[in-house]
Amino acid sequence: MNDKADTDRSSPATQPLKTGAQCVVDGLVKAGCEVLFGYPGGAVLDIFNCLYEAPFNFVLTRHEQGAVHMADGYARATGKAGCCLVTSGPGATNTVTGLATAYMDGIPLVCITGQVALNMIGNDAFQEADVIGITRPVTKHNFLVRNADELPDIIAKAFYIATTGKPGPVVIDIPKNVQKAKTAAVPPEKVTMRAYHPDVPINAAEIAQFAERINRASRPLLYVGGGAISGGAAEVLAQLAHKANIPVTTTLMALGIFPETDPLSLHMLGMHGSVAANYAVDHCDLLISAGARFDDRVTGKISSFASKAAIVHIDIDRSSISKSVRADLGVHGYVTPVLEAVLPFVKPAEHAEWLEQVNRWKERFPFAYPQSTDALMPQYVIEQIDAVSAGKAVVVTDVGQNQMWAAQFFRYTRPRNFITSGGLGTMGFGLPAAIGAQFGRRGEPVVCVTGDGGVQMNFQELVVAVEHRVPIVVVILNNGFLGMVRQWQELFYGRRYSGVMLSQHGRAPNEEIPEAPGYLPDFVKMAEAHGACARRIFKEEEVGPALREALASGKTWVIECIVAPEANVFPMIPPGSHVAEMINRTV
Amino acid sequence: MKHIINCLVENQPGVLARIVGLISGRGYNIETLNVGPTADPTVSKMTIVVPGDSHIIEQVTHQLSKQVDVIEVVNMTNRRHLDRELILVRVATVNHHTRAEIVDLAALFMARVVAVQEDSVTIQMVGNQETVADFLRLMKPYSIVDISRTGVIAVGRDAPESAAKKG
Ligand SMILES: Cc1ncc(C[n+]2csc(CCOP(=O)(O)OP(=O)(O)O)c2C)c(N)n1
Numbered sequence: 027m028n029d030k031a032d033t034d035r036s037s038p039a040t041q042p043l044k045t046g047a048q049c050v051v052d053g054l055v056k057a058g059c060e061v062l063f064g065y066p067g068g069a070v071l072d073i074f075n076c077l078y079e080a081p082f083n084f085v086l087t088r089h090e091q092g093a094v095h096m097a098d099g100y101a102r103a104t105g106k107a108g109c110c111l112v113t114s115g116p117g118a119t120n121t122v123t124g125l126a127t128a129y130m131d132g133i134p135l136v137c138i139t140g141q142v143a144l145n146m147i148g149n150d151a152f153q154e155a156d157v158i159g160i161t162r163p164v165t166k167h168n169f170l171v172r173n174a175d176e177l178p179d180i181i182a183k184a185f186y187i188a189t190t191g192k193p194g195p196v197v198i199d200i201p202k203n204v205q206k207a208k209t210a211a212v213p214p215e216k217v218t219m220r221a222y223h224p225d226v227p228i229n230a231a232e233i234a235q236f237a238e239r240i241n242r243a244s245r246p247l248l249y250v251g252g253g254a255i256s257g258g259a260a261e262v263l264a265q266l267a268h269k270a271n272i273p274v275t276t277t278l279m280a281l282g283i284f285p286e287t288d289p290l291s292l293h294m295l296g297m298h299g300s301v302a303a304n305y306a307v308d309h310c311d312l313l314i315s316a317g318a319r320f321d322d323r324v325t326g327k328i329s330s331f332a333s334k335a336a337i338v339h340i341d342i343d344r345s346s347i348s349k350s351v352r353a354d355l356g357v358h359g360y361v362t363p364v365l366e367a368v369l370p371f372v373k374p375a376e377h378a379e380w381l382e383q384v385n386r387w388k389e390r391f392p393f394a395y396p397q398s399t400d401a402l403m404p405q406y407v408i409e410q411i412d413a414v415s416a417g418k419a420v421v422v423t424d425v426g427q428n429q430m431w432a433a434q435f436f437r438y439t440r441p442r443n444f445i446t447s448g449g450l451g452t453m454g455f456g457l458p459a460a461i462g463a464q465f466g467r468r469g470e471p472v473v474c475v476t477g478d479g480g481v482q483m484n485f486q487e488l489v490v491a492v493e494h495r496v497p498i499v500v501v502i503l504n505n506g507f508l509g510m511v512r513q514w515q516e517l518f519y520g521r522r523y524s525g526v527m528l529s530q531h532g533r534a535p536n537e538e539i540p541e542a543p544g545y546l547p548d549f550v551k552m553a554e555a556h557g558a559c560a561r562r563i564f565k566e567e568e569v570g571p572a573l574r575e576a577l578a579s580g581k582t583w584v585i586e587c588i589v590a591p592e593a594n595v596f597p598m599i600p601p602g603s604h605v606a607e608m609i610n611r612t613v
Numbered sequence: 614m615k616h617i618i619n620c621l622v623e624n625q626p627g628v629l630a631r632i633v634g635l636i637s638g639r640g641y642n643i644e645t646l647n648v649g650p651t652a653d654p655t656v657s658k659m660t661i662v663v664p665g666d667s668h669i670i671e672q673v674t675h676q677l678s679k680q681v682d683v684i685e686v687v688n689m690t691n692r693r694h695l696d697r698e699l700i701l702v703r704v705a706t707v708n709h710h711t712r713a714e715i716v717d718l719a720a721l722f723m724a725r726v727v728a729v730q731e732d733s734v735t736i737q738m739v740g741n742q743e744t745v746a747d748f749l750r751l752m753k754p755y756s757i758v759d760i761s762r763t764g765v766i767a768v769g770r771d772a773p774e775s776a777a778k779k780g
Binding site: 166222347 | 627631634680682684
């Protein structure tokens with residue numbers, strides 16, 4: 027493309043010419059961007075120049091992966107699209123893990139990447155990467171902007187695509203010359219796209235069949251996933267569950283969509299789900315899947331999953347219906363309008379026998395853990411976060427055992443209060459996502475539950491929390507191991523601990539480093555070096571007071587909890603297995 | 614079974630790569646692929662032949678429909694349609710007897726000899742998937758030296774409004 031031609035383009039006198047870079051900032055403002063996370067570089071200098079007087083907050087992260095996870099955490103906490111901006115080449119490639127994380131969980135993001143000038147593309151120019159090619163499989167859509175005239179339209183489209191249908195990340199790759207070029211183009215009043223129609227009309231025949239199946243069922247079960255969170259389905263879900271007395275289990279992604287304190291709640295299902303939820307799946311005669319996608323961590327052995335049940339699958343993503351488990355009835359649509367449509371046709375029901383049965387399982391097999399006299403149990407720490415915050419904390423987790431304990435031992439009662447990387451399982455997500463969540467939810471307690479492994483993957487972002495006075499409380503459950511991997515090695519590989527030791531405890535003598543402390547790194551010193559407050563605790567009686575102090579302080583805190591090194595996450599249904607093979611050693 | 618999928622897409626750079634990446638990235642195979650403009654220059658038509666059972670094909674069509682640049686997806690195999698492929702096949706001729714046999718066979722298929730060399734003939738043949746397969750089976754004993762295929766293209770026999778719109 028030719029800069030000069032663009033600059034010379036004549037325009038109506040009322041439309042002052044703007045640079046592409048200014049169009050980017052104006053497009054973000056128009057889309058309602060409150061905070062932009064990012065990292066500068068040569069290929070985005072023009073946009074950064076315009077950020078100088080942008081009306082929204084720019085947050086300089088310390089790594090581009092951190093920027094995407096922060097935007098993601100913000101999106102999950104608020105329901106709005108998260109925004110990030112990075113430079114070309116290495117800046118853009120550093121976003122891939124973050125984009126993939128958001129893509130797998132259907133999180134709306136708009137990620138702007140700088141690109142070398144159009145006439146340099148394909149020449150292996152300095153800091154050139156084929157970002158469109160690299161990000162294609164991890165985005166809902168991506169755009170290479172070829173002309174500044176297209177920019178206002180593409181930015182509006184990017185937000186539209188990111189936030190509608192099944193949400194997802196959208197990348198806009200903007201060559202440097204396009205940022206510099208001038209244009210008279212203005213944003214569209216309304217986005218229209220010939221080939222993208224996210225709104226799906228409700229199909230009355232499907233709704234009638236759906237209602238009939240509910241009314242006929244004697245052991246119905248609601249299986250609710252992340253789509254219900256993005257669709258804001260909490261209210262109608264509660265109405266449906268209570269009207270027909272249908273117990274509810276949620277996926278990891280949907281924790282809190284239905285209050286876990288409600289007698290109808292069976293908590294989470296799946297590999298580390300509750301016994302009651304997994305038994306209910308196995309015994310129900312109608313499984314209503316609302317915005318869930320039958321992930322293999324939920325189904326275990328596909329052929330025996332919900333084998334006695336008819337399956338109704340509600341999903342806005344048509345390709346998700348019957349992808350892994352055949353649905354007897356597929357209902358294509360957003361969860362909320364579908365449930366609203368079916369609700370009037372659902373007859374009140376008692377299902378007394380069924381509820382009695384599931385309640386017996388619930389009472390007999392609650393989430394539990396062995397008590398220890400000498401070591402702090404990680405599960406206890408989670409219970410204390412629930413207690414000290416009176417159930418109000420926004421819990422953001424990393425990945426591994428810490429994530430599963432956070433899911434099991436806190437009773438979530440509101441949607442968007444449990445934030446986690448479900449589909450991709452990205453270690454290093456927790457800390458930056460917690461910062462992003464707090465940007466969206468100022469004034470609410472945000473607690474990051476993380477492992478000693480995962481927290482090291484993006485620890486550098488702690489500085490951002492301190493800089494912006496983001497008072498997150500990072501709780502590191504330090505078990506000295508890559509705990510979840512160690513657990514699999516213990517259970518399935520004969521306790522041969524290979525490549526999972528983080529502390530020196532239990533090492534062979536020739537692998538010890540006598541001049542270093544037993545736990546490396548020293549997280550307290552590390553936190554303090556980043557400007558945060560920090561404390562290391564070892565005992566149950568220290569947990570409550572430390573959390574209370576941190577949450578009351580209004581400061582960024584790191585609480586390192588030295589916990590039982592070989593605690594396990596139970597129940598556990600081994601991968602690819604049936605619920606009957608569940609391992610549950612809780613005493 | 615093979616399925617012929619017709620896909621109308623925005624005629625924009627990068628769309629082909631997205632479609633191909635989507636299908637191969639999910640572990641499905643593309644047997645042939647043909648792309649060309651339509652009467653509307655902003656729209657391209659892709660004809661994709663994918664082998665697989667009905668579950669796989671359903672997944673492929675849903676995944677394709679989901680793409681932001683895909684206007685319409687039709688599994689032609691499920692409806693009345695015409696399909697054609699053009700092949701150019703060069704067959705070795707050991708002597709004039711084999712050459713005569715090959716030319717006779719080609720005639721039976723209304724195929725044309727488009728080039729003759731001392732040791733081979735090149736035949737242009739047009740047909741639907743079955744006829745092309747039949748022809749190639751008959752050519753096989755004569756040792757095929759080279760073959761180029763356009764990939765299948767297909768049009769519906771019924772009025773276009775019967776085609777499933779995306780959504
Ligand atoms: C980026 C990334 N690398 C590797 C893994 C594989 N993995 C899953 S859990 C886990 C161990 C996590 O250890 P830690 O952070 O200490 O948490 P813990 O399980 O002990 O709570 C690993 C390595 C992953 N999920 N993400």
